[in-house]
Amino acid sequence: MNRPEPKNPPRTFHVKSFGCQMNVYDGERMAEMLGAQGMTAAEDGANADMVVLNTCHIREKAVDKVYSDIGRLRREDGTRPMIAVAGCVAQAEGSEITRRTKMVDIVVGPQAYHRLPELVEKATRGEEALDTDMPAASKFGALPGRSRQARPTAFLTVQEGCDKFCTYCVVPYTRGAEISRPWDAVLDEAKALVDGGAREITLLGQNVNAWGDGERGLHDLIIALDRLDGLARIRYTTSHPNDMTDGLIAAHRDVEKLMPYLHLPVQSGSDPILKAMNRSHTRDSYLRLLDKVRAVRPDIALSGDFIVGFPGETDADFEATLSLVREVGYAYAFSFKYSPRPGTPAADMDGQIAAHVMDERLQRLQARIIADQLAFNQATVGKSCAVLIEKPGRKPGQLVGKSPWLQSVHVVAEGAKIGDMIEVEIVSAGPNSLAGELMRRKAA
Ligand code: 5AD
Ligand code: SF4
Numbered sequence: 001m002n003r004p005e006p007k008n009p010p011r012t013f014h015v016k017s018f019g020c021q022m023n024v025y026d027g028e029r030m031a032e033m034l035g036a037q038g039m040t041a042a043e044d045g046a047n048a049d050m051v052v053l054n055t056c057h058i059r060e061k062a063v064d065k066v067y068s069d070i071g072r073l074r075r076e077d078g079t080r081p082m083i084a085v086a087g088c089v090a091q092a093e094g095s096e097i098t099r100r101t102k103m104v105d106i107v108v109g110p111q112a113y114h115r116l117p118e119l120v121e122k123a124t125r126g127e128e129a130l131d132t133d134m135p136a137a138s139k140f141g142a143l144p145g146r147s148r149q150a151r152p153t154a155f156l157t158v159q160e161g162c163d164k165f166c167t168y169c170v171v172p173y174t175r176g177a178e179i180s181r182p183w184d185a186v187l188d189e190a191k192a193l194v195d196g197g198a199r200e201i202t203l204l205g206q207n208v209n210a211w212g213d214g215e216r217g218l219h220d221l222i223i224a225l226d227r228l229d230g231l232a233r234i235r236y237t238t239s240h241p242n243d244m245t246d247g248l249i250a251a252h253r254d255v256e257k258l259m260p261y262l263h264l265p266v267q268s269g270s271d272p273i274l275k276a277m278n279r280s281h282t283r284d285s286y287l288r289l290l291d292k293v294r295a296v297r298p299d300i301a302l303s304g305d306f307i308v309g310f311p312g313e314t315d316a317d318f319e320a321t322l323s324l325v326r327e328v329g330y331a332y333a334f335s336f337k338y339s340p341r342p343g344t345p346a347a348d349m350d351g352q353i354a355a356h357v358m359d360e361r362l363q364r365l366q367a368r369i370i371a372d373q374l375a376f377n378q379a380t381v382g383k384s385c386a387v388l389i390e391k392p393g394r395k396p397g398q399l400v401g402k403s404p405w406l407q408s409v410h411v412v413a414e415g416a417k418i419g420d421m422i423e424v425e426i427v428s429a430g431p432n433s434l435a436g437e438l439m440r441r442k443a444a
Contacts, residue, residue: 007105009124010049010082012042016069019056021237022204023087025155027054029143030086030113036144037117045073050082050120055089057170060339062089070103082106082123086113088174092342094132105129110160110175114142134176140185146192152419153390153402154198158186158221159205164240166267167278167345168307168338171206178206183213183221190225199419200233200388200402201225209239209248219247226257232421233388235406237263238305241281241289253296260297261331261406264290265305269324270317273310276349283324290328301331301376301405308365309338309358312351318361325368331376331405333369337362370431377407377429384439385409387424389416408433 013034017027030052031041042048051073055066066089074080084106085097091109098104105123108116109132122129140157161176162169190201203221205211211218218236225234234257241264251258266286268274274282281289293300306321325333337358340347380403387401387409397412401422410433411424424436 007082007124007126008049010039010120012040012048013050013052014042014045014048014081015052015054016045017054017087018062018065019054019058019088021155021202022157022160022206023054023056025157025204026087026110026113027052028149028155030054030116032147033114033116033144034120035147037120045081046075048081050084052084052086052116055085055087057088057092057174057341059336059341063093066097067101070101073103082120084108084116084119084123086110086116088170091132091174092170095130098130107132109133111135111139114139138179138181140181146189146196148196149193149198151390152198152388153200153202154193154196155202155204156186156189156193157181157204158218159208159211162206164207164242164280165278167276167349168310168341170341170344173343175206178210180205180211180213183216186221187224190228190231194228194230197419199231199421200235201231203234203236205236206238207240207243208236209243209245217245217247219245219251222248222251222255222258226255232257233404234258235261239264241266241279241286244289244293246292249293249296252293252300259404259406260300261303261404262293262300263303263305266324267305267307268310268313268317269321270313271320273313273317276312277307277310277346283320287324287327299405301407302328303332303406304328304330304334306333306335306365307338308335308361309353311338311346311349311353313338313353313361318365322365322368325365325372329372329376330369331407332373335362335365335369374429374431376405377431377434380405380407380426380434381429382426384423384425386421387411387436389413389418389420389422391418403434409436410434411436411438413438 015027015031017023045051082105086108090107097107106119106129111134112131119129159180161178162172163178165172209218269283271282385403389399389401391400393400393410423439426434426436428435
């Protein structure tokens with residue numbers, strides 16, 4: 001690791017997170033920890049003494065993007081902040097980062113960021129500050145308690161890592177093996193979040209529905225959270241079809257605070273591709289699972305992730321994906337071009353798909369998805385629902401919140417404020433958001 005001269009200890013910091021919601025959560029925990037060390041959060045990186053780039057490695061160009069972000073931190077007077085690269089690119093690249101650029105002082109992986117204060121001290125002394133360990137003991141015990149959040153919605157990581165080894169995916173390598181946080185630790189954190197003003201908690205995990213502590217599964221946790229006074233809404237993401245237990249499905253019927261939304265990625269509608277992806281479920285088993293969920297919660301909003309252009313994907317395979325999308329009618333879906341990740345089995349498979357074929361498939365899939373999103377949203381016009389207000393809108397007097405089905409709802413609501421739950425009549429719908437009118441303010 002190249003060593004610049006010692007620096008002044010940083011007094012202000014800025015954390016910038018990319019990628020998934022778990023990275024957002026990790027970024028908040030890092031900020032809380034640096035705050036507990038007496039450092040102050042800066043609005044942006046331009047003036048901060050230290051910048052943490054909390055990176056994502058899931059798809060291509062992630063690494064290049066990190067280097068260009070680092071370059072942009074150089075200031076006009078030739079100085080720069082102390083720079084920490086955290087997250088999944090830090091894990092995947094390790095000391096390669098400090099070989100490639102002299103601008104990085106700290107490299108810290110997603111399982112080691114509880115040691116960030118020590119790493120800052122080391123970097124201040126001009127010593128090597130790299131930690132990409134995946135320690136057996138979880139980082140969570142070493143982090144300070146949750147501080148009050150400005151927002152009414154909060155993320156709470158309950159499970160991390162992945163043992164499924166889908167052949168395209170870096171997560172098992174960057175986040176490590178599946179671990180579940182203990183029952184008490186999760187409930188304590190949930191209570192702290194609610195005490196700090198959270199009205200909605202989203203339980204996070206790369207395979208959140210694989211969460212377990214002894215005999216207890218995710219549905220038990222959801223039932224326990226349902227009893228927390230002050231908490232109004234519970235969500236969870238991301239789930240794997242094979243970990244969707246009957247207990248969790250039943251929770252969608254029985255637990256009032258559990259919102260009618262399920263993100264259940266399938267990736268492809270073609271069995272040979274699912275097999276090559278090592279998904280260990282079939283198109284049919286996935287569809288039957290959705291039938292079970294819809295049987296207990298007919299209004300559930302389903303969302304999914306799709307990859308087009310996986311190695312060997314034929315036109316017929318792609319048509320099978322389109323037909324699955326048509327059959328399900330997703331409320332929301334994310335679709336991506338396959339991106340070969342170094343070190344994953346699929347990167348070395350025969351039959352890599354040409355870029356223009358991927359582009360064309362992605363366009364067709366996205367057109368289908370947007371039409372379905374619009375149809376789902378339009379079906380709510382004329383109905384009323386509860387909206388949890390999250391932020392001010394762009395127009396004066398306008399507020400933006402979420403429906404139970406995770407749709408963004410824009411509403412002009414005199415006297416309402418962030419964190420309120422209001423009853424709204426939906427008056428119009430687009431593919432990505434709804435507009436509503438205030439009916440009445442619900443008892444908080
Ligand atoms: N290429 C493209 N998309 C990917 N995803 C994960 N790995 C890759 C990859 N190598 C997508 C999957 C996953 C989502 C988080 O990102 O759809 O569900
Ligand atoms: Fe990106 Fe996956 Fe890491 Fe999240 S866990 S930051 S999606 S690579």
